[in-house]
Amino acid sequence: xxxxxxxxxxxxxxxxxxxxxxFADWLAATSPERLASKRAEADTAFHRLGITFAVYGEKSGxxxxxxxxxxxxxxxxxxxxxxxxxxxQRVKALNAFLHDIYHDQEILAxxxxxxxxxxxxxxxxxxxxxxxxxxxxxxxxAGVDIVRAGAGESYVLEDNLRVPSGVSYxxxxxxxxxxxxxxxxxxxxxxPVQHYPDMLLENLRTVAPRGVSDPTVVVLTPGAYNSAYFxxxxxxxxxxxxxxxxxxxxxxxQAVFMRTTQGPQRVDVIYRRIDDDFLDPLAFNKESMLGxxxxxxxxxxxxxxxxxxxxxxxxxxKSIYPYVPEMIRFYLGEEPTLHNVPxxxxxxxxxLKYVLAHLPELVVKEVHGAGGYGMLVGPASTKAExxxxxxxxxxxxxxxxxxPTLALSNxxxxxESGVAPRHLDLRPFVLSGxxxxxxxxxxxxxxxxxxxxxxxxxQGGGTKDTWVLEx
Amino acid sequence: xxxxxxxxxxxxxxxxxxxxxxxxxxxxxxxxxxxxQPLAVQNETWRAILALNSQEEAFAQAYDAVNAENxxxxxxxxxxxxxxxxxxxxxxxxxxxxxxGTLTAExxxxxxxxxxxxxxxxxxxxxxxxxxxxxDWVKLRSALTRGVTFGTMLRDDAVHFVRLGGLLERGDNTxxxxxxxxxxxxxxxxxxxxxxxxxxxxxxLSAFQVYRKVYxxxxxxxxxxxxxxxxxDLPRSLHSCADGIARMLPLIANSASxxxxxxxxxxHAKLHFARIDDVLAGGLHEFLxxxxxxxxxxxxxxxxxxxxxx
Numbered sequence: 001x002x003x004x005x006x007x008x009x010x011x012x013x014x015x016x017x018x019x020x021x022x023f024a025d026w027l028a029a030t031s032p033e034r035l036a037s038k039r040a041e042a043d044t045a046f047h048r049l050g051i052t053f054a055v056y057g058e059k060s061g062x063x064x065x066x067x068x069x070x071x072x073x074x075x076x077x078x079x080x081x082x083x084x085x086x087x088x089q090r091v092k093a094l095n096a097f098l099h100d101i102y103h104d105q106e107i108l109a110x111x112x113x114x115x116x117x118x119x120x121x122x123x124x125x126x127x128x129x130x131x132x133x134x135x136x137x138x139x140x141x142a143g144v145d146i147v148r149a150g151a152g153e154s155y156v157l158e159d160n161l162r163v164p165s166g167v168s169y170x171x172x173x174x175x176x177x178x179x180x181x182x183x184x185x186x187x188x189x190x191x192p193v194q195h196y197p198d199m200l201l202e203n204l205r206t207v208a209p210r211g212v213s214d215p216t217v218v219v220l221t222p223g224a225y226n227s228a229y230f231x232x233x234x235x236x237x238x239x240x241x242x243x244x245x246x247x248x249x250x251x252x253x254q255a256v257f258m259r260t261t262q263g264p265q266r267v268d269v270i271y272r273r274i275d276d277d278f279l280d281p282l283a284f285n286k287e288s289m290l291g292x293x294x295x296x297x298x299x300x301x302x303x304x305x306x307x308x309x310x311x312x313x314x315x316x317x318k319s320i321y322p323y324v325p326e327m328i329r330f331y332l333g334e335e336p337t338l339h340n341v342p343x344x345x346x347x348x349x350x351x352l353k354y355v356l357a358h359l360p361e362l363v364v365k366e367v368h369g370a371g372g373y374g375m376l377v378g379p380a381s382t383k384a385e386x387x388x389x390x391x392x393x394x395x396x397x398x399x400x401x402x403x404p405t406l407a408l409s410n411x412x413x414x415x416e417s418g419v420a421p422r423h424l425d426l427r428p429f430v431l432s433g434x435x436x437x438x439x440x441x442x443x444x445x446x447x448x449x450x451x452x453x454x455x456x457x458x459q460g461g462g463t464k465d466t467w468v469l470e471x
Numbered sequence: 472x473x474x475x476x477x478x479x480x481x482x483x484x485x486x487x488x489x490x491x492x493x494x495x496x497x498x499x500x501x502x503x504x505x506x507x508q509p510l511a512v513q514n515e516t517w518r519a520i521l522a523l524n525s526q527e528e529a530f531a532q533a534y535d536a537v538n539a540e541n542x543x544x545x546x547x548x549x550x551x552x553x554x555x556x557x558x559x560x561x562x563x564x565x566x567x568x569x570x571x572g573t574l575t576a577e578x579x580x581x582x583x584x585x586x587x588x589x590x591x592x593x594x595x596x597x598x599x600x601x602x603x604x605x606x607d608w609v610k611l612r613s614a615l616t617r618g619v620t621f622g623t624m625l626r627d628d629a630v631h632f633v634r635l636g637g638l639l640e641r642g643d644n645t646x647x648x649x650x651x652x653x654x655x656x657x658x659x660x661x662x663x664x665x666x667x668x669x670x671x672x673x674x675x676l677s678a679f680q681v682y683r684k685v686y687x688x689x690x691x692x693x694x695x696x697x698x699x700x701x702x703x704d705l706p707r708s709l710h711s712c713a714d715g716i717a718r719m720l721p722l723i724a725n726s727a728s729x730x731x732x733x734x735x736x737x738x739h740a741k742l743h744f745a746r747i748d749d750v751l752a753g754g755l756h757e758f759l760x761x762x763x764x765x766x767x768x769x770x771x772x773x774x775x776x777x778x779x780x781x
Contacts, residue, residue, distance in 0.1 A: 047587070048580050048583065048584055048587075049576070049579075049580060049583075223569075224565070224568050224569045233571050233572040234572065236572045237571075237572030237573075242473050242476070243476075243570075243572050243573075244473060244475075245475065247475070248473050248474070248475050258473060259473065259474045259475070259780055260472055260473055260474060261472050261473075261474055261477045261628060261632075261723060261725060261777040261778075262472075262725050263725060263726065263780075
C-alpha cells in the first residue's frame with residue numbers, strides 16, 4: 001500500500017472502504033480458477049464482438065482490444081451527487097462561455113480572460129460569430145476527465161468538448177460485468193447506465209432546428225478506419241439512427257440530405273464525430289474527403305444543427321482551461337465546486353522559467369494535443385527524454401502548458417503478477433440540450449503498466465466498469 | 472435506407488456467396504482430379520478454372536505452371552487475387568464492418584468470426600491436410616451466415632438487398648460452372664470419366680441427390696442442364712435465382728427502378744417458359760452467355776438505381 005496515493009478500495013491504514021465491502025466479500029469467496037476463466041471469457045467475447053479500436057502510428061488497420069479489468073471502480077452515492085453537481089455547473093458555464101464569445105464577448109470586455117487568448121486561438125471559429133444555435137448550446141456532449149489526488153479530492157483534468165469518445169466502453173463494460181457476474185448485481189444497488197443512448201437521442205432531438213417537429217438525427221463518422229468507429233456504429237445502432245459518412249450527405253439550397261435507396265431524405269441534426277477541420281471542404285480543410293461541401297452554410301442558415309457545435313474546441317483548449325473557474329463565477333455567480341489543476345502557461349516568461357527549472361517533477365502537455373500523444377511525464381521520463389522535450393518547449397513555448405504531476409488515485413486491478421494497485425481516472429459524460437443530464441457513471445480508464453500515470457487506450461490503458469451505488 | 476448501407480449489404484452477400492461458390496467449384500475439380508485421367512487433361516481443368524474468371528494473365532504473372540497446387544494457392548489463399556476465397560471473405564468482413572450497426576449482433580459476430588478463424592489457418596496446413604475439409608468449412612460458414620441473417624434480421628430493405636446480392640452472385644456462378652463443365656465435356660473424349668465429371672458438377676451445386684430423386688435415371692448432359700437451368704425449386708438453379716431476383720426488386724422499388732425491374736421480369740420469363748430442347752438446340756453456351764449478360768445488366772441497374780445514385 002503506497003500512502004502517497006489515494007486508494008479507491010482501502011483507506012490509508014489498509015482498511016477496506018465501506019462501499020467496497022460487498023465486492024471484497026464476493027472476491028474472497030470466488031475461486032481464482034473461476035475468476036481466470038471469466039477473464040478469458042471476457043477477452044474472447046470482446047474479440048468476437050469486434051469491440052476494438054484502431055491504433056494510429058502502427059501498421060494501418062491494426063485493431064486492438066482495450067483490456068478490460070473485472071474489478072469495478074465503485075463510487076458511493078453521496079460522492080456521486082457532489083461530483084454530478086460540479087459537472088453540471090462546469091458544463092453550463094462552458095456553454096455560456098461559448099455563446100458569449102461568439103456573440104457579445106462580455107467576458108473579454110470585463111477583462112477576465114485576455115482577448116487574444118480566445119480570438120487568436122486556432123480553435124476559435126470566426127464563421128460562428130453571430131450564429132444563433134438552438135437552446136444556445138455548443139457542447140451537447142461533454143466528456144470531462146476527473147482524477148483524484150493524494151487526499152481523495154477531485155480535479156478536472158480536461159474538458160473534452162469536441163468529439164469526446166469512450167461512452168460505448170462504459171456501456172459495453174457494464175454489459176460484460178452483468179454477463180460475467182450477474183450475482184454481483186443482485187447483491188449491490190448499482191445505478192443503471194444503459195439508457196444513455198436514449199438520453200442522447202432525446203437530447204439531440206431537443207436541439208433540432210426550429211419548426212422541425214419530428215427531426216431526423218444521424219451520426220456522422222469518418223469511416224470504418226477511424227479509431228473510434230466501433231463507438232460511432234454502436235451509438236447509431238443503439239439510437240436507431242443512420243450512421244452516415246460525408247459522401248452519404250449532400251447540401252442543396254442550404255439544406256442537408258442523405259442519399260437513400262428511396263431518394264434524398266432531409267437531415268436535421270448531425271451528431272458528428274469528425275473534427276471541425278474536416279467537416280466542410282469548402283470552408284475548412286480543402287483536402288478533406290470526409291466532410292460535406294456546403295455544410296457550414298446550411299448550419300449558419302439554421303437549417304441543420306451539429307453536435308457538438310463548430311468552434312466548441314476553443315473552450316476545452318488547454319490554454320483556456322485555467323480560466324474555467326473564472327467562467328463559473330462570471331456566468332453563474334457561483335463558486336466552482338470542482339478543482340482545477342494548477343497550470344503554468346509557458347507563453348508567460350515567469351511560468352516558462354519555473355517549468356524549465358522543474359521539468360523532472362512536472363507534466364508538460366501540448367496545448368492542442370490529445371490522446372496522450374506528445375506529452376512529457378517528468379517523473380517517469382529519462383534524462384534524455386526530458387532534454388529532448390526541453391528543446392521542443394524552447395522552440396515554441398506558447399504551444400505548451402505544464403501541471404504538477406498529480407498523484408492519481410489507484411484501485412486494485414488484475415495484472416500478470418496478480419492483483420495490484422493501478423492508477424485511474426474517470427470520464428463521465430454530460431449531455432446538454434433544453435436541459436442538462438447524465439447517467440450515473442462514466443468510463444474508468446486504468447493505466448495497466450506499474451507506476452504509469454497515462455491512462456489513454458492508445459498508450460496501453462485499460463478500462464473498468466464504474467459503479468455508482470444507490471442509497 | 473442509406474444507399475451506401477445497401478451497397479455494403481449487397482456486397483457482403485455477394486462476397487460470401489462468391490467464396491462459397493469458389494469452394495464448391497474447386498471442390499468438384501479437386502474430386503475430379505482423383506479420377507484416373509492423363510495429367511494433361513487434369514491440368515486442362517485447372518486451366519479452365521482460371522479462364523472462368525478471366526484470370527489466366529494474373530495467374531501467369533505470379534506462378535510458373537498451371538497445376539493443382541499452384542491453382543489452389545492462387546484461388547484459395549492468395550491475398551493478391553481479388554477472387555480468392557481469402558479475399559472474398561476479407562471483403563465480406565470489411566463490408567459487414569462498415570454496416571455492423573445495421574446487422575444484428577449475431578450476423579456481425581458470425582462474419583467476424585469467419586474472418587478471424589480464416590486468418591488463424593495456415594496455408595500449408597490447409598494444402599497438406601486436404602483441401603476438402605477446408606472447402607467444407609467455407610460452405611458451412613457461408614450457410615451459417617445466411618442462416619443467421621435470415622433467422623435474426625428484420626425482413627426490411629436490409630434483408631432484401633442481402634438477398635438480392637446473394638441471388639445475383641449465385642445465378643452468375645451456376646451459369647459459369649455449367650458453361651465450363653459443358654465445354655470440357657463436349658471437347659473431351661466420351662468415357663467413363665464423364666459420369667464422374669457430371670457427378671462432381673452436381674455435387675458441387677448440392678444437386679446430386681436431387682438429380683437422383685427427380686429423374687431416378689442415368690445421368691445425361693441434357694437432364695443435368697435441365698435441372699440446373701430450368702428447375703424452379705432447386706435453390707441454385709438459374710430459374711430459381713431469376714425468380715428470386717424478380718420477386719425482390721418490387722419490394723425495394725423506387726422511382727428510378729422500373730427499367731431494372733423490366734429486365735428482371737424478362738429474364739424470369741425466359742427461364743420460366745423455356746424448354747430444354749430449345750435451349751440445347753440454340754446452343755447451351757449461347758444461352759448461358761445471354762443469361763450472364765442479363766445478370767450483369769440487372770446488377771448494373773441495381774447499382775445505378777439504388778446503390779450509387781448520382
